[in-house]
Amino acid sequence: MEEGRGQQSAGGRMQVRELGSLRAAGRCAWAKWLVPAMALPAITAAAVRPAAAASARLTLSPSAVSFPPADPDAVPSIAGSGPVSVQVKVGGGPSISSQLSCQASGDLQSGPAIIPISRITWTAQGQGFLSGTLSRSAPQLVGQWMGNVDTQGQLQFWLQNSWSYAVGSYSQSVLYTLIAY
């Protein structure tokens, strides 16, 4: 094998002269250069994988929240049943990052009538947990942590009341996603 970039002669010197001839030789130069490149040490996934894979576990209790009927003049913001207890467990070491997000599948629906899902907000308690507003168009951040996590928070939901809501029984589902990486 001819010596080139990335290899050393028996005397320890890098042979760079060969690259000069590569530029002048056209197609043959490509073949000459490729051989030394393939001789480089292979970089595999095993060389950059962390010591332990991450684990994640999410629990919500209860799994449903209800808003009772209320006079908009007397109760401008209706408290949902609950609060919802959220338990987050993440393993994998101190370099693990984890995030909890939520996204609604749509607006609150009762037949053809809707209430925008953005009328629902939540206040959060617990380390790493964040307050926010429900959305159907984008995930909303609910919490974030670093390292191993074993924590519990509480989410209290609020529905903005209005005279414009049509009579009905509304519902919608919200997907909570915990990811650790």
Next chain:
Amino acid sequence: MSKRMVVAVLVVTCLGVLAASVASWAATDQQTLTINATVSSQAKLELGVAAISFPAADPDGTPSILATENPVSVTVKARTGSSQPVTLTVQANGDLQSGGNSIPITKVTWTASGSGFLSGTMDTSSQAAGSWTGSGRRDGDFSYSLANDWAYQAGSYSQTVVYTLTAP
């Protein structure tokens, strides 16, 4: 293929291997929360004043007497089905009365402002004063007038009228 392209191919390959390895050790978990909300029927009517009065006036100079309290604000709040009618009506309990003397209640009229609010003439039968569809809050005004007349007997006349808001 140039040297740059070969390098690019190698780099992309390595990154692809790295991405695959990242995905293989990330972890996720998901849970679903169900949201329920109940909205019930409700209706609320608010009048700016509880009484109006028409001052004494020369029929020649003031053929139509305006109520002192004009305009009177009216607020209609209703929750109903999205296609259900919401109606406001008014009905007088009788003519304007002063002892044995009376002035026909039909001498009192009103003009309305605000979307869905209706003008009309007082009567002992129910009269439409507003009409809407579906839930919502509506704000308007009523301005009252009494047709003046030399035929009225002197006296202090009064009567009550009842406004009724209906939302099924």
